[in-house]
Amino acid sequence: MSSFRPFGLTAWLAAPMAAALLMPVSLSPARAQAVAVAPTAPRAANPAPAPQTMPAATSQQESPDQRGLTARAIDKVKQVAKSAGDIFSRVPCLPPKGGAKPMGSLPHVASKLVAGKPVVIVAFGSSSTAGFGASSPDFNYPNRLAGQLRRQYPTADITVVNAGVGGEDAPEMMKRLQKEVIDVHPDLVIWQVGTNAVLRNLDPTDTAKLVEEGITRIQAVGDADIVLVDPQYSPRVTERPESASKMVKLLGHVAELRHVGIFPRFEVMRDWHEKQAIPVESFVISDGLHMNDWGYACFAQLLGDDIIRSVGQIKLGVNVPADVRTYRPM
Structure with a gap:
């Protein structure tokens, strides 16, 4: 290709x-x-x-x-x-091969969308949430996700807050968790974390403990749905395979323990390259770390599909436990 x-x-x-x-x-x-x-x-x-x-x-x-x-x-x-x-006309955005298991319902945000109530989503994370590598702010993943959801639910009042700050990981994010997440009273928190910890050679166990603490704080004050997003599959990350693998596994374990969702970005992006034969440079920019327009767009599309699927489950009266993973080939 x-x-x-x-x-x-x-x-x-x-x-x-x-x-x-x-x-x-x-x-x-x-x-x-x-x-x-x-x-x-x-x-x-x-x-x-x-x-x-x-x-x-x-x-x-x-x-x-x-x-x-x-x-x-x-x-x-x-x-x-x-x-x-036509960003997907040359390379389509496809779910990982081998089938996709439902991530589990996001009952709070889905119920609000079904009821036609205003929805607030906070995208919390580092540079790949802020959108470093995108050619325009319009094309970062939170804005792509907002566009998809507004097209799907044209009468809904949907707000997606981009709380991404480049260079941060769990220690820095915990300092702003109260103000930029909890005080916003979100219906859904999408927490992208772990990449910078891998790049800094921080202990993945320490990161997992902080993330679990943060989830506990969010759950203690409201009923927001939470989805964790693990590190990206890119050359700068995969050159540290042991740390990256441990981070991915520990974040998955935290999600299961706290009964929240997880979007396994690392495995999804690896599938793009290894099973769909998409060159890495087709979804990662020249720094070997950050996603480009297509990468952000496909990530947002697959994440949005999960949210839309959850709304459909709520409409049918189905409530799948949140610890059932999506795209989990591990």
């Missing part, structure tokens, strides 16, 4: 982006770093017509050089806008 590097921007950004391409832009160091590692856009095969708001490239006031620059800017906008709309 040929390598594919997804990229995208929303179509409504077309006009301001074209203008931005015509003038110098000053970037903050953090933004500059994100831009530096973002995948470059492939050329669209059949670009859509230019937006009506774009200046005409044939204006009599423009020189030939200006017309060429404007045309290239418009073409660039059309390329990335088209790429954003």
Whole structure:
């Protein structure tokens, strides 16, 4: 299979982006770093017509050089806008081969969606929750998930809060658990954790203990559903196989012990590469760690499918225990 590097921007950004391409832009160091590692856009095969708001490239006031620059800017906008709309057309987002077991119901958030009540989801984690590696904030996984759920439930009031901070792991996250998770009174907490602990050679047992403590605190003050997300399958993580394997197993054990859900991201991403024959560079950016637009989009899609499945179970009067795993080949 040929390598594919997804990229995208929303179509409504077309006009301001074209203008931005015509003038110098000053970037903050953090933004500059994100831009530096973002995948470059492939050329669209059949670009859509230019937006009506774009200046005409044939204006009599423009020189030939200006017309060429404007045309290239418009073409660039059309390329990335088209790429954003068909991110799964070249590499589809498929569940792991061999079948998928239901994750178990998320009764609180599902019941609220069934009843048409407002739903608050907190995505808690580090840089892969914040969206490092995505070409735009629109394409981080919390925003992708929010879009999927709003399309599925168009009349629902759904809020997805992105509480991801790059570089953090359980010790730092515990310091902001009260303010950024518990005090928000969420219906669902998606807690992505463990990757930075592996990279820092921290003891996975210590991480698991902190995560269990955090889950206990969340459960003590409300009835929010909780889903843990374990580390990503990527070169920087898999070069530490013993630590990564132990972290994955311990987080699974914590989920079972505390009766919460788990999305086994490590195994899902390994399936992409080993069973679906997708090159790693098709879902991980050049730093060998963070996901790209396609990786975030497929992760969000599969996670959203689990939530939608849980709503269907509640409608049918089925309540599957939360400690039944999804995509658990281990």
